[in-house]
Amino acid sequence: MEYPLRVALAGAATTPSAGPGWWYEPKLDGDRAVVWRRDTVRVQTRSGRDATAAWIDIATAAMDLPPDTVLDGEAVLWRDGRTDFGAVRSRTSARGRCLADLIHRYPASYVAFDCLMLHGRDLRGCPYLERRAALLEVLEPLGPPLQAVPATDDVDVALAWYEHLPAQGIEGIVAKAATSTYRPMRAWKKIRHAETVDAEAIGYVGPAGRPRRVAVLLPDGRRMLSQALTPPIAVEIVRHIAKSAPGQPLRTDDGETYTTTGGGLVVEVESGTTRHATVAVVRVR
Structure with a gap:
């Protein structure tokens, strides 16, 4: 298995x-x-x-995993009894002493949902249930901050999670076929309370070192400007701009001017806002 790998994704669904x-x-x-x-x-x-570097506390704990093990999951931060994505963004955009302070104040948890390699054996071609068994086997003796995500084959339990856990920061549920292999495509289904879509960042508005908004290419082909960027997201856009060739002025479908930037950067936007003149970027992928 070669680093980095292309991860499996989930497509949006309205019901499990x-x-x-x-x-x-x-x-x-x-x-x-x-x-x-x-x-x-x-x-x-x-x-x-x-x-x-951003998740060094997870990396340190993961040294207890067997050699030649690869896990897929989510790095999360818990604050006041719920997951805090804003704190995650602050962690990933911080550097130096600021990052060290955030790691000390808000230690991370790693919630794994897949085992892709164990003892050097590539499991991506194995069915979900076999990979799930390997995940539980490797994490059971370790415990937090490394843990396996809960899973059930009872749709009523899944719907109860969906209905009753948003207060703890649970966005929704993901459905996976028991026989499915791990593939770099949208093989899973996600049902979320606030649905989002992935878009490509194609430009920005403002100085290259302090972009105020980002131009995105939506899945339906429309080019639109985002609402004002939060500071952590702006920092990540700046990094992308710095690695791109000098941009050129272009216009969105609404006639607004932006400066182009290199492709390849995926951002997640709230799908409800794409019906209007701007979109809200919630994270950089």
Whole structure:
């Protein structure tokens, strides 16, 4: 298995798939993180970036995993009894003493939902239930901050999670077929309270070092400007701009001017806002 790997994704659905052969997991509001335990530990983001420094407490705990183990899951931060995605963004955008302070004040948890390699054996071609068994086997002796996400094949239990756990920061549920293999495509189904869509960041408004808004290409082909960026998201956009060639002025479908930037950066936007003149970016993928 080569680093970095392309992760499996979930497509949006309005209702969970019911019937035999489906399993359900609560969807936590965190940062996608692939944990690689080789001679040392590396933490990979959904896009393939190395985020080990931001999640060094998870990496340290993961040294207790067997060598040649790879897990997929979410890095989450708990504050006041619920997951806090704002704290996650602050952690991933911080550096130096600020990052060290955040790690000390808000230690991370790693909630794994898949085991992709165990003892050097690539499990991606194995069915979900076999990978789930391997996940429980490898994490059972360790405990927090490394833990397996709960899972059930009872759709009524899954719906209870969906209805009663939003106060703890649970975004919804993910449905997975028991026989499904791990593939870099939208093979799973997610049912969320506040549905989002992925868009490509194609430009920005404002100075390159302090972008105020980002231009996005939506799945339906529309080009639109976002609402004002939060500071953590703006920091990540700045990093992307710095790695891109000099941009050119273009206009959105509404005639608003923006400066182009290199492609390849995926942002998550609230789907409800895409019907209007702007979109709300909730995270960088």
